Structure formats: structure tokens, C-alpha cells
Amino acid sequence: MxxxxxxxxxxxxxxxxxxxxxxxxxxxxxxxxxxxxxxxxxxxxxxxxxxxxxxxxxxxxxxxxxxxxxxxxxxxxxxxxxxxxxxxxxxxxxxxxxxxxxxxxxxxxxxxxxxxxxxxxxxxxxxxxxxxxxxxxxxxxxxxxxxxxxxxxxxxxxxxxxxxEGGPYLGNSVPVGNWEQPPLTIGGGAPVDYPLKHGSRPVADTDISLAVGIVGHSYLLYDRYLGMDIPGKVARLGGRVVLPENIDPTLGEAACRQLPKRLYWTLGRKIMGTALHLMEKEEIAGLIHLTAFGCGPDSLVGDLAERYAHRLGKPFLLLTLDEQTGEAGVATRLEAFMDMLSRRRSA
Ligand code: SF4
Structure with missing residues (x-):
């Protein structure tokens, strides 16, 4: 044939x-x-x-x-x-x-x-x-x-x-044509050069290891236009980014067992499990949850994750994106969050 x-x-x-x-x-x-x-x-x-x-x-x-x-x-x-x-x-x-x-x-x-x-x-x-x-x-x-x-x-x-292991996220895939997305270094890779906007400043050098967990759907986290490259922005503000893909999924599954009811959405459970696992870790200074406007599962998981973070005293930033979201506002919130984490760490 x-x-x-x-x-x-x-x-x-x-x-x-x-x-x-x-x-x-x-x-x-x-x-x-x-x-x-x-x-x-x-x-x-x-x-x-x-x-x-x-x-x-x-x-x-x-x-x-x-x-x-x-x-x-x-x-x-x-x-x-x-x-x-x-x-x-x-x-x-x-x-x-x-x-x-x-x-x-x-x-x-x-x-x-x-x-x-x-x-x-x-x-x-x-x-x-x-x-x-x-x-x-x-x-x-x-x-x-x-x-x-x-x-x-x-x-x-x-x-x-x-x-x-923190390797490039899409660096190992095979995009066709000339459209290869530059690999996004994750999991503690060297922060890339980034022109800071809106009078922002990186946190002090001593805070360079400020570990920040960022959770959300991969199609938000790694789509640099849609997700506004939040992991990259946090890295350029001096954060050491930890992403869901850096975590063994069995650890997230285990963390989810503390929930009173099983989450039936695959992605919601993955996000919640990663968030729970990270918020229990002493070395994680804070968590950012990136969600999409109009997402039903996100509205549930976002609220649940925030409640657990408050219970454990872990700083938590919920960022909801839609097509109207301005980058300036997001950058300001990230800078304020990183400043707050830095001050907490110093205190
Ligand atoms: S509603 Fe939420 S889970 Fe469903 S496709 Fe949209 S972002 Fe993904």
C-alpha cells in the first residue's frame, strides 16, 4: 500500500x-x-x-x-x-x-x-x-x-x-520550521538577562536563592506570550524557580491524599498536588499560582490552594490572566511579591 x-x-x-x-x-x-x-x-x-x-x-x-x-x-x-x-x-x-x-x-x-x-x-x-x-x-x-x-x-x-532535572523545557522537542521557541531554563538554571521594567529592581544579591514555586497549566506557564513568561520574570527578579515539571509526580499525588475529597480533574490534581508538596517545604519562600480567566477547574483549585497556603503560613500569589491583562500590572504584583518574600527572609 x-x-x-x-x-x-x-x-x-x-x-x-x-x-x-x-x-x-x-x-x-x-x-x-x-x-x-x-x-x-x-x-x-x-x-x-x-x-x-x-x-x-x-x-x-x-x-x-x-x-x-x-x-x-x-x-x-x-x-x-x-x-x-x-x-x-x-x-x-x-x-x-x-x-x-x-x-x-x-x-x-x-x-x-x-x-x-x-x-x-x-x-x-x-x-x-x-x-x-x-x-x-x-x-x-x-x-x-x-x-x-x-x-x-x-x-x-x-x-x-x-x-x-531542570533541563530546558521544550529544548528536547522537535518544532518544525524556523519557529523553535528558545529553551526556557527551569529549575534553578541561570537567570537570563532581562530588561527590568517600570522602575523594578532585582532583589538583593543575597536573596538570589529565594526559591519560588510556580504552579499552573503547562500551556500557561510555558507559552511565553499567553503566560507572560512569569517563570522568566521571577528568575530575573532573583528567584530560583521551581516548576511542576521539576517535581516527581508521585510526590504531588501523595500530597493530594490529605484533601478530604479526590480531585477528579487530572490537571487540577497535578497543580494542587504540586502546590501542596511545595508549600510544605521550608526552603520554598512562596508560591505563585497562574490561572486562566474562564477556567472552572482553576477557580476551584486556586481557592483551595490559597486556603492551604494560608493555613501553613506560606506566601501565596494568585495571578489570573485574560486577553485584557496588562503586563505592567502583572510585573508590579510580581515585584511586590518578591520584595515581600525577600523582607520575610531577612526578618
Ligand atoms: S477551562 Fe481550564 S482546564 Fe479547561 S481548557 Fe480552559 S484553562 Fe484548561
């Missing part, structure tokens, strides 16, 4: 920030030419805001923008329908309908390859079914699919291990 080499668009948004190496390796090994949209920009945000329903959260609006940017440039879009990626937990319902909403919203939308991933209902077969469905859509057979998935899994595990 002659396999067609699809020019396949992958939006650089939402779960791309969790699974980029897996998806890229898998699709490329099935013979696809993977085209990842460029990093989020004003053009992409405006595209998304113009297409998405007003009630959608900011990351979903941005996803629309990436998909719309790709639509005229590719032969098909890869938009997995993520229902659950683990047992007894679910992905936010806003993501389940993404493939259908894109088909309806984007004019001349190319075919959308949308394998369903539902490991809550089909724990054993769910992933294999999604792998086979994608391969079928690309014209590949089951054997190639399983081989490609094995390579993707190996690369993904290596990527996760590197992140835990």
Missing part, C-alpha cells in the same frame, strides 16, 4: 505543552511532515478571540488561533479528543469537543484527525485504540503504529526525566 505523507498541522497550544515529544515522534515515524504553529503572538491570539465563543477560557481561544493559523498551510490538523489520560480522572470537558468546534468555526477547515483518548473507560485498550485510529487516518498499518508509539514513548520518558 502506498502511504501518503501528510503535511500535518499540530497547534502549539493546550496539550502540546504536555505531549509535544510524544506526538511529534509518533507522527513523524508514521511518515507525516509535522508542522507546529509558531509560538503564540498577538496575531494568533486575535485570530482565536475572533473565532471562539466568548465564554471559552483564554487557552482555548488561543488554541483556535493556532488551528486557524495552520488551516490554510496544512493538509490536515491533528487534534486529539482527550477525555481522560488516566483512570478515574478526566480532562476538562472544554477539550472534548475541540475537534467539532474547530470544524464548525474555521472556514475551509482541512480534515481533522481526532483520535479519542479515553483511559478512564478503556484503561487497557484506550491508548492502543487511539494509536491505531491515528495510524489508520494517515494510511499506516498497525505494526508501524506500534513501532512509532514505542519510539514516541521512549522519547517522552527521556523528556520528562530531563525536565525533572
Amino acid at each position: 502506498k502511504v501518503k505523507h501528510w503535511r500535518l498541522g499540530v497547534p502549539r497550544a493546550l496539550f502540546y505543552y504536555y505531549y509535544a515529544p510524544w506526538w511529534e515522534t509518533f507522527l513523524e515515524n508514521l511518515g507525516a511532515e509535522v508542522v507546529v504553529s509558531p509560538p503564540t503572538s498577538k496575531e494568533i491570539l486575535d485570530l482565536g478571540v475572533g473565532l471562539a465563543v466568548a465564554e471559552a477560557c483564554l487557552p482555548v481561544k488561543v488554541y483556535y488561533g493556532h488551528a486557524a493559523w495552520l488551516a490554510p498551510r496544512v493538509e490536515a490538523l491533528f487534534v486529539p479528543r482527550l477525555v481522560s489520560v488516566e483512570q478515574k480522572s478526566f480532562i476538562c470537558p472544554k477539550l472534548m469537543g475541540l475537534p467539532d468546534m474547530l470544524r464548525a468555526a474555521i472556514k475551509d477547515c482541512p480534515p481533522v484527525i481526532a483520535p479519542t483518548v479515553d483511559l478512564a473507560r478503556r484503561p487497557k485498550e484506550g491508548l492502543r485504540a487511539a494509536i491505531r485510529a491515528t495510524a489508520r487516518a494517515l494510511g499506516a498499518g498497525n505494526r508501524e503504529a506500534l513501532q512509532a508509539a514505542a519510539l514516541a514513548g521512549a522519547r517522552y520518558r527521556e523528556w520528562l526525566a530531563r525536565q525533572r
Whole structure:
């Protein structure tokens, strides 16, 4: 059988920030030419805001923008329908309908390859079914699919291990074209040079090791436009940034057991578990929680995390972003927070 080499668009948004190496390796090994949209920009945000329903959260609006940017440039879009990626937990319902909403919203939308991933209902077969469905859509057979998935899994595990050690976040993935996002150094890497704005000043040299935990969805933390590069800003203010990807997920899961009820949202539990784990650590001076306006799970987790932080006496800053949020206001709040942490440390 002659396999067609699809020019396949992958939006650089939402779960791309969790699974980029897996998806890229898998699709490329099935013979696809993977085209990842460029990093989020004003053009992409405006595209998304113009297409998405007003009630959608900011990351979903941005996803629309990436998909719309790709639509005229590719032969098909890869938009997995993520229902659950683990047992007894679910992905936010806003993501389940993404493939259908894109088909309806984007004019001349190319075919959308949308394998369903539902490991809550089909724990054993769910992933294999999604792998086979994608391969079928690309014209590949089951054997190639399983081989490609094995390579993707190996690369993904290596990527996760590197992140835990503080390696560059996306430096190990394979963005296509000239749009590679400069690697974001995390987990105590050297702060990069940054022009401080609004009369801000870095905290004193002696506070250079002020450890600050920053939690939130990866698609906010690592999308530098959407998330305003909060980890970078904190690092440039002298903070030693600790991110969810630096933490062994089993520690977050263990920390979550102290909650009176299990959180059923996979990402919400990951964020809450990381926040709880970090706020119990003496060396963490404070926590920042980055949330998206219009996010239901975030409104619950943000409030819960703040209550636990108050109980433990850990400084906590909740930053909620939407398309109107001004960078100046965020920078001022960050500077005030870092100053406060520095003064507490001195005291
Ligand atoms: S979890 Fe929140 S931010 Fe993420 S897609 Fe759902 S509503 Fe949007």
C-alpha cells in the first residue's frame, strides 16, 4: 500500500505543552511532515478571540488561533479528543469537543484527525485504540503504529526525566520550521538577562536563592506570550524557580491524599498536588499560582490552594490572566511579591 505523507498541522497550544515529544515522534515515524504553529503572538491570539465563543477560557481561544493559523498551510490538523489520560480522572470537558468546534468555526477547515483518548473507560485498550485510529487516518498499518508509539514513548520518558532535572523545557522537542521557541531554563538554571521594567529592581544579591514555586497549566506557564513568561520574570527578579515539571509526580499525588475529597480533574490534581508538596517545604519562600480567566477547574483549585497556603503560613500569589491583562500590572504584583518574600527572609 502506498502511504501518503501528510503535511500535518499540530497547534502549539493546550496539550502540546504536555505531549509535544510524544506526538511529534509518533507522527513523524508514521511518515507525516509535522508542522507546529509558531509560538503564540498577538496575531494568533486575535485570530482565536475572533473565532471562539466568548465564554471559552483564554487557552482555548488561543488554541483556535493556532488551528486557524495552520488551516490554510496544512493538509490536515491533528487534534486529539482527550477525555481522560488516566483512570478515574478526566480532562476538562472544554477539550472534548475541540475537534467539532474547530470544524464548525474555521472556514475551509482541512480534515481533522481526532483520535479519542479515553483511559478512564478503556484503561487497557484506550491508548492502543487511539494509536491505531491515528495510524489508520494517515494510511499506516498497525505494526508501524506500534513501532512509532514505542519510539514516541521512549522519547517522552527521556523528556520528562530531563525536565525533572531542570533541563530546558521544550529544548528536547522537535518544532518544525524556523519557529523553535528558545529553551526556557527551569529549575534553578541561570537567570537570563532581562530588561527590568517600570522602575523594578532585582532583589538583593543575597536573596538570589529565594526559591519560588510556580504552579499552573503547562500551556500557561510555558507559552511565553499567553503566560507572560512569569517563570522568566521571577528568575530575573532573583528567584530560583521551581516548576511542576521539576517535581516527581508521585510526590504531588501523595500530597493530594490529605484533601478530604479526590480531585477528579487530572490537571487540577497535578497543580494542587504540586502546590501542596511545595508549600510544605521550608526552603520554598512562596508560591505563585497562574490561572486562566474562564477556567472552572482553576477557580476551584486556586481557592483551595490559597486556603492551604494560608493555613501553613506560606506566601501565596494568585495571578489570573485574560486577553485584557496588562503586563505592567502583572510585573508590579510580581515585584511586590518578591520584595515581600525577600523582607520575610531577612526578618
Ligand atoms: S482546564 Fe481550564 S484553562 Fe484548561 S481548557 Fe479547561 S477551562 Fe480552559
